[in-house]
Amino acid sequence: MQHYLHYLIEHFGYIGIMVALMLGIVGLPIPDELLLTYAGYRVSTGAFSYPLAFLSCWLGAIIGISLSYMLGITLGLPFLHKFGPKLHLTEKRLEQTKALFSKLGPAVLFICYFIPGVRHLAAFWAGMNAYRWRKFALFAYSGAMVWVAVFLTIGAYFESRWMAVKQYIHAYRPFLFPVFLVALGFAIFYWYIQQKRKTPG
16 A cells, blocks of 8 residues: 555655545545655655645545545435445444544544544544534644644654654554643643733732
8 A cells, every 4th residue: 555655646746645635534544644744754855845745635634524524414324334344434433433522522523633543434424413514614624734734744854764753653553642632631731821820810
């Protein structure tokens, strides 16, 4: 798979990145984080422009998640039961996605990119449950922006250690979401403390 991704990116550039990410978000077995970090690595070598690479990756992510949302609206659960297993979208992952939605609501659409398996189902579930387009787009598109920025920047920043970064992403992929949540929690806590200090009395 990585060989084909390399070929796609080398021959089709920004369009190749966009198409690969779009297909990965819909559910094809494409290593999305690895693709993003590799695109960042190509930025560091001067082959890509960061703004254009970011735009291509973001468009690929939002097109892919929008397609999943539309499939959820139009085809619903029967489609998922029939074709889900072929895309590794199992019943266990569906239950995990449902549980997250019951706890966090539409915020799942923002954080789903950092959870392998859930990002492929979150938009589909939102479509099945008739989430309004504005609500879906607000959370899903802003989440895609953060996700793309994180991994694209990692690839660009650690360009001299590309192989090490690649191995770490493969090894620690299941822990990315908890780490992201901890970092987000610290950021919110820091912001809260700063606001308290600014408030007189």
